Amino acid sequence: MVELSSSARKVQEALQARGLAMQVVEMPASTRTAIDAANAVGCQVGQIVKSLVFKKQQSGKALLIAASGSNRVNEAVVASLVGEPIGKADADFVRQQTGYVIGGVPPTGHIQAIETLVDQDLLQYSEIWAAAGTPNAVFRLTPIDLVQLTGGNVVKIY
Numbered sequence: 024m025v026e027l028s029s030s031a032r033k034v035q036e037a038l039q040a041r042g043l044a045m046q047v048v049e050m051p052a053s054t055r056t057a058i059d060a061a062n063a064v065g066c067q068v069g070q071i072v073k074s075l076v077f078k079k080q081q082s083g084k085a086l087l088i089a090a091s092g093s094n095r096v097n098e099a100v101v102a103s104l105v106g107e108p109i110g111k112a113d114a115d116f117v118r119q120q121t122g123y124v125i126g127g128v129p130p131t132g133h134i135q136a137i138e139t140l141v142d143q144d145l146l147q148y149s150e151i152w153a154a155a156g157t158p159n160a161v162f163r164l165t166p167i168d169l170v171q172l173t174g175g176n177v178v179k180i181y
């Protein structure tokens with residue numbers, strides 16, 4: 024078994040710590056974007072979980088949206104769900120809040136707990152794939168696993 028890089032290992036350990044058997048895999052090809060990840064894994068783009076970090080504009084807190092790879096977040100819709108405007112986070116904020124770089128941000132295993140919303144469109148699939156710490160690491164899970172792992176509310180994001 025090939026050893027995982029340190030960021031991917033952190034995600035694997037976070038899953039293990041929760042008693043979950045999911046396996047982080049490092050792919051030979053890039054999984055930096057949802058399209059890359061779908062090509063690398065051989066699934067539909069919609070089955071890729073994008074872990075998108077936003078900043079709540081009043082509280083300054085991070086909000087993670089676990090979105091289907093084929094969807095775009097409507098910031099106005101989400102703002103009304105969370106009760107304040109949201110804006111896209113910059114790369115530094117993402118790193119500081121999650122502990123991971125853009126393109127590898129996982130939906131769980133962050134350096135601190137982050138309020139999360141889960142895109143309801145992910146629930147139509149029997150299996151989905153999420154980033155696992157680096158731009159070529161992913162793990163397979165079910166939508167129910169995602170909801171449990173993140174503690175996120177399942178919502179319509181557009």
Ligand code: 5CA
Nearest residue numbers: 054055056057060073074113114126127153154
């Ligand atoms: N590994 C893949 C699939 S699991 C992945 O992480 N996809 S992603 O969509 O969650 O992450 C890439 C996202 O990061 C892009 O959709 C985009 O919203 C965001 N992003 C890319 N570049 C920047 C940037 N410079 N600043 C802020 N956000 C960015």
